[in-house]
Amino acid sequence: MSDSLLPIALPVLPEDVRARLNAVYERVPGVSCDGCDNPGKCCWLTEEEMDDDYATMYPLYAVEYVNIVDYVHAHFDDERQRAVLDAVDDRPQRCPFLIESGGCSIHPARPLTCRTYGVLNKVSQVKAVAASAKGAMSPHWISSFLSTEQYTVCEHTVLKDADKVDAHMQAMVSFDYERELIGLSDAVDWLDDDRQSVFHEITGKKKPTRWTWGGFNSLAQASMLWVKRHFDKVWKASFLGE
Numbered sequence: 001m002s003d004s005l006l007p008i009a010l011p012v013l014p015e016d017v018r019a020r021l022n023a024v025y026e027r028v029p030g031v032s033c034d035g036c037d038n039p040g041k042c043c044w045l046t047e048e049e050m051d052d053d054y055a056t057m058y059p060l061y062a063v064e065y066v067n068i069v070d071y072v073h074a075h076f077d078d079e080r081q082r083a084v085l086d087a088v089d090d091r092p093q094r095c096p097f098l099i100e101s102g103g104c105s106i107h108p109a110r111p112l113t114c115r116t117y118g119v120l121n122k123v124s125q126v127k128a129v130a131a132s133a134k135g136a137m138s139p140h141w142i143s144s145f146l147s148t149e150q151y152t153v154c155e156h157t158v159l160k161d162a163d164k165v166d167a168h169m170q171a172m173v174s175f176d177y178e179r180e181l182i183g184l185s186d187a188v189d190w191l192d193d194d195r196q197s198v199f200h201e202i203t204g205k206k207k208p209t210r211w212t213w214g215g216f217n218s219l220a221q222a223s224m225l226w227v228k229r230h231f232d233k234v235w236k237a238s239f240l241g242e
């Protein structure tokens with residue numbers, strides 16, 4: 001699909017922005033997956049999850065997308081770079097970064113949504129956090145937190161940084177991480193003028209803020225000719241782009 005392997009110049013994420021992104025990631029407690037009976041099963045979707053419109057690696061914020069592109073440029077060979085940067089499927093059943101052993105090929109740069117998965121290993125813990133936020137947070141935030149976080153619980157993980165959990169859950173239920181990542185995404189100038197102009201023409205928005213790996217690729221990595229001819233269909237078919 002791409003005329004050139006690397007339409008985005010590299011590296012594109014300013015180091016001060018990368019440091020702020022990594023500071024957000026540092027706040028998330030680590031987990032061990034050593035006892036997992038099926039490593040990586042959280043990185044692909046079952047048929048039922050496909051039918052229910054789930055997506056792997058979503059939401060992915062623009063700042064995280066650019067951070068991963070930098071990581072791919074620095075660590076993958078040309079063939080592997082082309083495979084992941086040419087992927088434009090909005091909702092692949094299997095994450096393109098999942099390797100055969102069940103590991104993550106971009107582990108140091110994986111997005112927030114993958115880092116927060118499995119931090120809690122019981123749905124009752126999610127419900128307790130939601131209950132404790134009642135009165136202090138908007139009911140809309142609490143119900144949104146409940147409806148997403150109870151599906152990211154994994155009963156096989158072992159928590160490594162218990163001391164970070166309370167502050168982490170507070171950040172999740174108050175959408176603190178999300179605000180920080182949206183701010184960083186809006187501040188980064190990662191899309192060239194031509195692509196930005198096509199995006200604006202089709203969507204009425206300045207730049208995408210959160211989307212999927214394939215969605216961002218369809219705008220940033222394909223040839224300009226492809227973007228002009230096909231991007232409108234990609235956008236119309238996606239219900240995850242924002």
Ligand code: SF4
Nearest residue numbers: 033036040042118154
């Ligand atoms: S999050 Fe759960 S399912 Fe995924 S690798 Fe870790 S233990 Fe296994």
Ligand code: SF4
Nearest residue numbers: 043095097098104114
């Ligand atoms: S980026 Fe890594 S951790 Fe996240 S879904 Fe893909 S393989 Fe799994």
